[in-house]
Amino acid sequence: MRRSEVSLGVRLALAGGRSSTARLVVTAMGVALGVALLLAAGATGAALQQRDDHTDWREPTLRPLGASGLDAETGSPALLWRASLDRFRGNEFARFDVAALGPGAPVPPGLERLPGPGEVAASPELAELIRTTPARELGDRYGSGEVTAIVGDEGLESPDELLVIVGADPAMLGSGPSVDVADTVGDEIPVGVPVGVVDSFERRGSEAAPSQSGQVLVVIGALALLVPIAVLVATAARLAAAQREQRLATLRLVGASPAQTRRVAAMEGGLVGLVGAIAGWGLFAALQPAIAGLPLNPSEGTRFFADDLWPRPGVVALVLVLTPLVTMTAAVASLRRLDISPLGVSRRAPVGQPSALRIAPLVLALPLFALAMWTASHGEESDGAVALIGSSFVLVIAGIVSAGPLLVWAISAWLARHARGPAGLVAARRLAADPRAGYRAIGGVVLAVFVASFFAGIRPSLSFEDHKVPTARYRDGSVAVLLNSGADADEVIDAVAAVPGTGPPVETTLVGVNIGGQFSTAMVASCDDLITVLELTLDGGCASRQMFTPDGRDPGPIQLEVFDPESSQDPTLVPMAAPEGIGRIEPREIGYNELLIDPSLLPPTVPQYVDKVFVPTDGAGRTLDQIRTAAAPWVLGDLVVSELESSRATDREISQVSRALTLAMLATLLVAGCSVAIAAVGGLLERRIPFALLRLSGTPLRTLRVVVMQEAALPLLTLATTSAVLGLGVSWITIRFSGGDTRYEWPSIGLVAVLAAGLATTLAVVASILPLLDRVTRTEATRFE
């Protein structure tokens, strides 16, 4: 490219005059908005990576205490480590118990030194809670209850995070089960949180934590945004194409070759992209503090550290380089359809009625997608099945893109037949003249609506699936304390019974049973006691029945397993007394145990270990936290559970997903709305002379306004509604053909309202350009120079 061509391109892009400056500003603003959103997505990705770096230390390589135990390790530059979870007012957070084994023990990031026995290090947010909450509800859980150090940012995943590191005596912490012997009962409940030795908190290189679901979400979100952003940038780059074509024709007249005009157009487009990209960076930088205040961090909906929320330099460089390339390509691509002769645009690629075959990909894609879902759910899990689902979903999207112009043409044909006034007729004919351009303007919104309504359709059904299998349900306010192995049940019961607002505790034990050679487990508890704390679906209540089985029948003789804790030999089997009266019970309501046995059936020789203590409470969060604090010397906080907290956690998760979904929907609709507005501005500028002549000859401005609005609104609303129905249909196919007994749940009215509000905003954005119509169609616009 010659210097003169470069300077000419620059000159044409930047050369003044109010209308060309306005065009440059609108174009650059459109590009800038897209770039700012891309950078925000990049910044979120970087912040997630930073968050992982901040929290990497929490999963150090653990090794068990050697065979010779604690004595052999004493004095070594290592520490004893136990990671567990705690809860306060329903919020879950990490608790780490640490005990230095010798000098030089590693120190977690964010701390200057390891907390000694009795010392507590807390995140700023938790330290504040400890300071302002009565000690019996929170602080007393951590020994003295006095926070001696604050964990710095480099050890936290979010400025809002709750986190505690409790210093302990090595002998005390070392008495817990070691990592190699820790086990679980059933599938999920740890009886003892393992204690291990940590030699270093250094990053583990290739063993670093794998990509987290949050990052996957951000990638999907960024990709979902990318399409409307690309549409926005390309639309902005094509703004006022007609004027550019006229300029290029003039260049051809004075001797520019076609290649020269392409190069000049590319230069002009690239420069606008560059200005937009730089402005986008500025916009992002200006908005960054506000973005940092949003609860974007997927974990618990917290904020990111403001300093972390910057895209990596490589990403910034990539965006700054790629954006001008995209606008350059869009500018050149728009010339591809034109043959610009020295006399003006002499030929356009043929437009008009699109082929009916354009609907074919969509018609094929929907059954293919259903088939892919059905195949995947009825066959072996395989990469091929997943690939088929993915590719048929992409085909559905491609089908929408393909069918879009045909639908626009059909709408224009309908409008042309039914238009009563000149506005409708002009709008219809304009759409019919180039339905692809009509679709291009609204394509971003159409795709955004499809993706949003698909997720809106999927989401309620998934949460329904989460809850469709009823597990053990606690009665209102009941709390279960899951005992660590070795915890003294009597001490725990005494401590929690003393908490104000609690009722008489109910203890349950667990015993292994052998029924006809099949080994299983049974819960041992009095039915009458148990129904005071658990919601049980018993036919006829307890009614003096001593045993409950899944089918309500007598399974035959039952032998109880008796373990000798001092020996590793197989358990001995002791016959159980025959029960008087047998009832039916759902195993999942008693923690997936096979039987519920009354304690009176167990011979006194069979030792009983209490595994759970249920405590009826007044349901207050304060009471729950006091129970947790009272049990803290024996039971870690997360092992005190309540139905209320679990459902709150689920609700929070659902609301986070909904919020993320709503944000994503609004962001995509905003971007797509800007594309529509820019396309409308472009259309307006291109037709300023005919519009001005119409006005000059007496057409009211109101009629011209209706033309502009109808051109945008009619295809937009029709196609958006169609794609919303398609999105819901595809979500229905996904749920209906995915196997299992998941019922399809219609999306909530709230999500539909958000979608409708997004579309209304898009139309409002289009309406906001109408004042421009007055300015660009004044009499002076009829001048040709």
Next chain:
Amino acid sequence: MNATPHLSARQVIKSFGPTQALRGVDIDVLPGELVAVMGPSGSGKSTLLHCLAGVLIPDDGEVWFAGRRVDKLPEAERSALRRHSFGFVFQFGQLIPELPAVENVALPLLLDGTGRRGALAAARDALERLAMGDFAASRPGEMSGGEAQRIALARALVTQPAVLFADEPTGSLDSLATERVMDLLVDVAQEDGTTVVLVTHNPRVAAYAAREVVVRDGQTTTSVVSAS
């Protein structure tokens, strides 16, 4: 005046779809000659000018300029011909509204690779020559129709072309402005020895030419020497 035609068309035929605009036109233009192509609206006179200038390619026939077969030249060479040897003035629409007058005039030089400084200096000279120096920084939208046409004329002449093609150059001007533009056009062309092909339907404008060629229904019917 050399008797060898500088620019000529032989049996040129050009159609646009079913409409035949030129039906075998013959014309010869001598070096330094000012020829007016006259005819009613839709007679094919503009199409003839475009074919002579290599803007349009005839469906049949030949177009010659300075011994070269213009209609057989590839697009790049025809573009180069327009840059170096031809200048154009149309009725309207040929100035770039975003550029000030001086840059509009400098365009052909910039496209030909002349440095920005040199191109602008030449453009200023051209403007001065047409007494339009004061308008160098003005944009087309800020000028009257006659002033814009004089800028277009300056741009057409800045490369000192061998042939100037003018298609209804005064079509949108009042009589006073028409007179000014035509006086300039004739004076400068005569000073430089530039051949001028002038398309017009206005007999008063045609009167500036040394010879008139009348086109009717796509054919040249008469060629008369102007009385003036």
